[in-house]
Amino acid sequence: MNGPLDRQHAVFLGVHWSWTDIGRDPDAGLDLPFDEALTAKASAALARFGAALVAESSSDLIFSLESVRCAIDAVSEINQQCAKECVGRHIALRMGILAKDEPPRSARDASEEVAGARRLASLASPGQTLVLLPDSLIADALGGRLTPVDTFDWDEASDLLDALVFQVNWQDAVETRVVKVLTPDRQVTRVSKLRLRWRNRHWVMRADSAELSLGRGADMDITIDSEFASRDHARIRPHGSTFVLADVSTNGTFVNLDDSVVFIHDDEVILRGQGWISLGKHASESMGKVLYFSSETGAR
Incomplete structure (x- = not known):
């Protein structure tokens, strides 16, 4: 039976990748951006969930999806595909899911929501996916797939201190x-x-x-x-x-x-x-x- 998380909403998924080759000077950090192989992996994984690419930069991709459930399932798939691509490199993968009750009504609204998904991805720690939901979905987010995140020390995102932010649990999907x-x-x-x-x-x-x-x-x-x-x-x-x-x-x-x-x-x-x-x-x-x-x- 489908629940609220399965219903159609305005959902944007931001995928931020940085990486470095194993053996490269470690002091350089994970400063290398997307490459074609990683971009292709993410796009192929998300295509299975009906995602559409709506924005991209040298360090991230932003997709739109039909439901929060699709976005959560896509996160698990991307993580597994990323793990297969890790040979010879260290990859820091961060993702953010922004959901709204209604589709954007203007280009400005769409731009703001893309920016919101991109921001959530940038706030995430490596290996983490942050999720910001509308009030109508919060009660349904307390299942096994999502857990609340403590935003107490988010000095760089003071506007989110009172927001209910979640993270995706995808460990059970990993072999x-x-x-x-x-x-x-x-x-x-x-x-x-x-x-x-x-x-x-x-x-x-x-x-x-x-x-x-x-x-x-x-x-x-x-x-x-x-x-x-x-x-x-x-x-x-x-x-x-x-x-x-x-x-x-x-x-x-x-x-x-x-x-x-x-x-x-x-x-x-x-x-x-x-x-x-x-x-x-x-x-x-x-x-x-x-x-x-x-x-x-x-x-x-």
Whole structure:
């Protein structure tokens, strides 16, 4: 049975992407804009939901859709397509959904609503989609797909301090697999170095490196200031010719590995290739607070 979120409204979805190649000077940040491949991925994903491209710039795309439900479903699809495009690069994806009760009545109204969707996308954290709904839809937004966002410290958007802003939960749409206990004798590619990056800090681990601790605590080797992380959450250690991540937390750890997301809880996984580690919540719900890793391999 269709609900209010399925009905036709004026809905605009802003998609903002920035990215950088893995191995590029990390101090440059995620400053590279859209490229043709990313634009094509987003457009193809949204075409399945009847979206129409209404505006674009060097760093974002704005689409119109028929309903809030279509926009929320499209967010999940774009995130999954983005994950497949992440090989060799770090991508910061931000999105914003602006819904109105009625279609814009003039070009000026349409321009303001496009600007509103673009602004929401710019306010979002990496991996987050912000949603601003009309009063008529707020009661229906409190289901499993949307959760309220605390706007208390939004100094750059003081006009939204009293607004009910939501974020999209799309974790359930992502294929997540549980890892079995690590088998020491498993044949794997030799990893000579493991590079780690948290914000503007960097670490390089080698075969003779000491174990690194991860968590919210200030006494951890790598302190991740996430409310979802345990004080002492996980360990990374050399293990023969590999590097192993071990979870010791309450909420478990998500790892982007082999083009899928694995979840470990009181378990271990071998880190290989490049990806991210998110403590306690999937990266889509951790407000971009993830530890990036990349490995340098050699034949065994």
